Amino acid sequence: MGSFIYSVLGDPFVQMLQMPDFLMQVVWEGFVSGILYALIALGFVLIFKASGIFNFAQGIMVVFSGLTLVGLHELGVPAFLALFITLGVMYVLAFSVERLVLRNLVNQPDIILFMATIGLTNILIGLGQWIFGGETKSMITEQLWLPTGSSVWEPGGGLVIFQHIDIAAAVIAALLIICLALFFSKTKVGRALRAVADDHQASLSVGISLNHIWVITWFAAGIVALVAGIMWGARSDVSFSLQIIALKALPVLVLGGFTSVPGAIVGGLIIGIGEKLFEIYWGPLFGSGIEGWFAYVIALIFLLFRPQGLFGEKIIERV
Amino acid sequence: MYKKIITGAVATAVAVATFVSTAHAEDTLYIPALSYRTGAFAGGGTPFANGFMDYLAMLNARDGGIGGVKIVNEECETAYNAQKGVECYEATKGNGALVYNPLSTGITLQLIPKAPVDEIPVLSMGYGLSAAGIGEKFPWTFTYPTSYWSQMSSILKYIDSNGGLKGQKIGFIYLDVGYGREPIPLLEKLAPQLGFEVAMFPVAGKEMQAQSAQWLNVRKERPDWMIMWGWGSMNPTAIKEAAKIRYPMDRFIGNWWSSAHADLVPVGEAGKGYVGANFSGIGTDFQALQDVIKYVIEPGNTRTDPSKVGDVLYNRGLYNAVIVAEAVETAQKMTGKSAISGADMRLGLENFNLDATRLAELGLAGFAGDLKGDCVDHEGGGPVFMQQWDGENWVKITDPIAPMSDVVRPLLEAAADAYVADKPEWKTQTCN
Known part of the structure; x- marks a missing residue:
C-alpha cells in the first residue's frame, strides 16, 4: 500500500525533479499537441456558435483539405497556387453544404443536423479516397516555406529539442486566432455572425441572411481545418487515420465550452499538456497507453461540476 | 397471374445462380481477394492487392490461367475491418472459392474456425495466428513462408x-x-x-x-x-x-x-x-515481374501506378499470388482435375515445392528462399533477411x-494445443 501511494504521489515528482530537461520536453510536446487540438476544436466552435450544430465532419475536413493541397501539388500545381485553389475548394464545400444540406434542414431538430454531418463525413471520406486514393501522402512542408529541422537547448547539461515545425505551428495558430478574433469583433460580417450565434430569430428580424452567414461560418471552419491539416500533416503526413485525431477535440470542447473560442484554446492546452504528463509519469501504473482515454476523464470531471465548460455560456432552459 | 410471374422469376434466378456457381466451380479457378484500398490502412493494403491481382492477371494473359483454366480473381473491400472481412467471406465462398488470403490478422482469426467447416483453406502469408503453423492441429490454415x-x-x-x-x-x-x-x-x-x-x-x-x-x-x-x-x-x-x-x-x-x-x-x-x-x-529485375509489366501494366489492365511495380509491398502481394498459383498447379497435378475444389487446394498447399529451381523456372530466381508445403509444418519456418x-x-x-x-x-506447439484444448469438435489431422 505504501509503495502504491509513493508511486502515485512521490515517484512521479521525484522523476520530474531529477530530469527537469525531460519534464520541459514533455510539457513542450504537450503544448504543441494542445495547440493542434485547439485548432481542430476551433473549427467545431465556429460552426456550433453560428448554427448550433456539432459538426462531426470537422475531422474529415482536416484530411480532405490536406489531401486536396498535396494532391494538387502532385499534379504539378505550384505550392502557393495549390493553397489558394484549396481555399477555393473549401469555399465550394461550404457553399454546397449550405445549399444542399443546411437550407433543406432548417428548423429540424439538432440531432437531425448532427446526423447530416455524419453523412457528410462519409461522403467526404468516399470522395477523398476516390479522388486521391487511400495512400499516406507527405505534406509539402518546404514548398510552403514552413521550417524543418530542430534546435537544441541544453539547460544544465540536459537536452530539450524543439522542432521548428512545432514552433511554426504555435505561431501560426496564434496568428489565426488573432485574425478570427479581429474578424468577429471588427467587421460587419463578424458582428452578424455573433448576432446569429446569440439569436437566430432576432438576427433574421434585423435583415441578416442566415444562409449567407452559414456559408461564411463553414468556410471559416474550412480554413481552420486546412491550417490544422497542414500542421498535423507536416508532423506526421496526411492520411485518413488523421480524422480520428479530431475526436480528441471532443474533450477539449467539453472542457472549454462549445461556444467559446478562448475555451477551445485553453481547453486544448490543458488536455494536451495534461495527457502527456499523466502518460509519462503516471502511465506505467496503468500499463501505459492511458493517453487515449485520460482526456475523457478530465472532460468527465468538468462535465460533472461545470457542464457548460470553462468559458461556455451557462445553460438556462426557460419552461 | 402475379403468383406465376413471381414463381417464374424466382425459378429463373435460382437457375441463373446455380449456373453461375457451377460455372465458377467447373470452368474457372475462383480466387477471391479480401483486399483493402480504403480506410486507415489503405496505404499498405493497396500495393499488396495490386501485386496479388497483377500476377494472377499476368498468368491469365500469358498462359491462359493455370493448367489451361482461367483464374477469376475478385476483390472484396474489407477496409481492414474484421466484420467486413467476414461479410466478404460469406458473400464469396459460395462461388467455389479455392483459398482465402485475408491480409489481416483480425479477419484471419475469424476465418480459422470457418475454414474446416466450409473446406476452404486460409493462407495468412506471414501474418495471422502463429500457432496455426502447426499443421496437425490446424489442417486448413497456413502461414507460409513463416510466422510472426x-x-x-x-x-x-x-x-x-x-x-x-x-x-x-x-x-x-x-x-x-x-x-x-x-x-x-x-x-x-x-x-x-x-x-x-x-x-x-x-x-x-x-x-x-x-x-x-x-x-x-x-x-x-x-x-x-x-x-x-x-x-x-x-x-x-x-x-x-x-x-x-x-x-x-x-x-x-x-x-x-x-x-x-x-x-x-x-x-x-x-x-x-x-x-x-x-x-x-525488391525491384523488377525478375522475369516474372517483366512479364507482369508486359502483359498487365503496359496494356493498362491494372489499378497499379506503374512507378510502384517492384516496391516491397507490391512484390509481397505478388509472392502471395505465386504461392497460391503454385499450390493450384500442384493440386491439379495430384488430383488430375483442371478445376479443383477447396479441399484439393488444401492438398496443393501441403505439397507444393517452391525451391530455387522452381523459382528460376517461374522467372523469380533469388526472389525468395526455398519454400516447401508440408502436412506437419504449415508455417514454412522460412528465414527473413x-x-x-x-x-x-x-x-x-x-x-x-x-x-x-x-x-x-x-512454443508454437504449446500454443496450438492450448487453442484446440477447449474445442472438442475441432478437427485435427495426422501426418505420416
Whole structure:
C-alpha cells in the first residue's frame, strides 16, 4: 500500500525533479499537441456558435483539405497556387453544404443536423479516397516555406529539442486566432455572425441572411481545418487515420465550452499538456497507453461540476 | 397471374445462380481477394492487392490461367475491418472459392474456425495466428513462408549478431490490436530465457499519427534496440518520431509490415539507417515481374501506378499470388482435375515445392528462399533477411536469417494445443 501511494504521489515528482530537461520536453510536446487540438476544436466552435450544430465532419475536413493541397501539388500545381485553389475548394464545400444540406434542414431538430454531418463525413471520406486514393501522402512542408529541422537547448547539461515545425505551428495558430478574433469583433460580417450565434430569430428580424452567414461560418471552419491539416500533416503526413485525431477535440470542447473560442484554446492546452504528463509519469501504473482515454476523464470531471465548460455560456432552459 | 410471374422469376434466378456457381466451380479457378484500398490502412493494403491481382492477371494473359483454366480473381473491400472481412467471406465462398488470403490478422482469426467447416483453406502469408503453423492441429490454415513468432526470433538473432542480446533492453512498439500483440507471448517467454529485458510501447489505433507520448517514453526508458510491429500510417509517424528524439536508426527494426516503400518514402532522408525484415524480393529485375509489366501494366489492365511495380509491398502481394498459383498447379497435378475444389487446394498447399529451381523456372530466381508445403509444418519456418533504408530506397544488408526453430517450434506447439484444448469438435489431422 505504501509503495502504491509513493508511486502515485512521490515517484512521479521525484522523476520530474531529477530530469527537469525531460519534464520541459514533455510539457513542450504537450503544448504543441494542445495547440493542434485547439485548432481542430476551433473549427467545431465556429460552426456550433453560428448554427448550433456539432459538426462531426470537422475531422474529415482536416484530411480532405490536406489531401486536396498535396494532391494538387502532385499534379504539378505550384505550392502557393495549390493553397489558394484549396481555399477555393473549401469555399465550394461550404457553399454546397449550405445549399444542399443546411437550407433543406432548417428548423429540424439538432440531432437531425448532427446526423447530416455524419453523412457528410462519409461522403467526404468516399470522395477523398476516390479522388486521391487511400495512400499516406507527405505534406509539402518546404514548398510552403514552413521550417524543418530542430534546435537544441541544453539547460544544465540536459537536452530539450524543439522542432521548428512545432514552433511554426504555435505561431501560426496564434496568428489565426488573432485574425478570427479581429474578424468577429471588427467587421460587419463578424458582428452578424455573433448576432446569429446569440439569436437566430432576432438576427433574421434585423435583415441578416442566415444562409449567407452559414456559408461564411463553414468556410471559416474550412480554413481552420486546412491550417490544422497542414500542421498535423507536416508532423506526421496526411492520411485518413488523421480524422480520428479530431475526436480528441471532443474533450477539449467539453472542457472549454462549445461556444467559446478562448475555451477551445485553453481547453486544448490543458488536455494536451495534461495527457502527456499523466502518460509519462503516471502511465506505467496503468500499463501505459492511458493517453487515449485520460482526456475523457478530465472532460468527465468538468462535465460533472461545470457542464457548460470553462468559458461556455451557462445553460438556462426557460419552461 | 402475379403468383406465376413471381414463381417464374424466382425459378429463373435460382437457375441463373446455380449456373453461375457451377460455372465458377467447373470452368474457372475462383480466387477471391479480401483486399483493402480504403480506410486507415489503405496505404499498405493497396500495393499488396495490386501485386496479388497483377500476377494472377499476368498468368491469365500469358498462359491462359493455370493448367489451361482461367483464374477469376475478385476483390472484396474489407477496409481492414474484421466484420467486413467476414461479410466478404460469406458473400464469396459460395462461388467455389479455392483459398482465402485475408491480409489481416483480425479477419484471419475469424476465418480459422470457418475454414474446416466450409473446406476452404486460409493462407495468412506471414501474418495471422502463429500457432496455426502447426499443421496437425490446424489442417486448413497456413502461414507460409513463416510466422510472426519465427520472424521475431530472426530479428532477435540479428540483434544478437550485432553486439549481443544478453543484458540488452529491447523496446517493442506495436499497433495495439490483435496483429501487434501477436508476438508478445513469445517475447515474454524468450526474455528470461535469452537474458534480455523488454519495454512495451502500445500505440492505439486512434493514436497512430500522434505518437509523441510513446516516443517520450522511449526517451525515458532508453532501450538499446527498438522493434516495431506497425502498419499503415503508424509506421512513418513512428520513424519520424524516432528521428525527432534522435534515436539511432540502425537500432530501430521494423517487421515485414513496417518496412515498405510506403512507410519510408514519406520519411525520406530522416529514416536513413532504419532496418526492416523482409522475405520477398525488391525491384523488377525478375522475369516474372517483366512479364507482369508486359502483359498487365503496359496494356493498362491494372489499378497499379506503374512507378510502384517492384516496391516491397507490391512484390509481397505478388509472392502471395505465386504461392497460391503454385499450390493450384500442384493440386491439379495430384488430383488430375483442371478445376479443383477447396479441399484439393488444401492438398496443393501441403505439397507444393517452391525451391530455387522452381523459382528460376517461374522467372523469380533469388526472389525468395526455398519454400516447401508440408502436412506437419504449415508455417514454412522460412528465414527473413534484413534490409536497410538508404534515404531513397531499400538495400538488402544480410543473408537470410533462419528463425530459432528449436525455441519457437515447442512454443508454437504449446500454443496450438492450448487453442484446440477447449474445442472438442475441432478437427485435427495426422501426418505420416
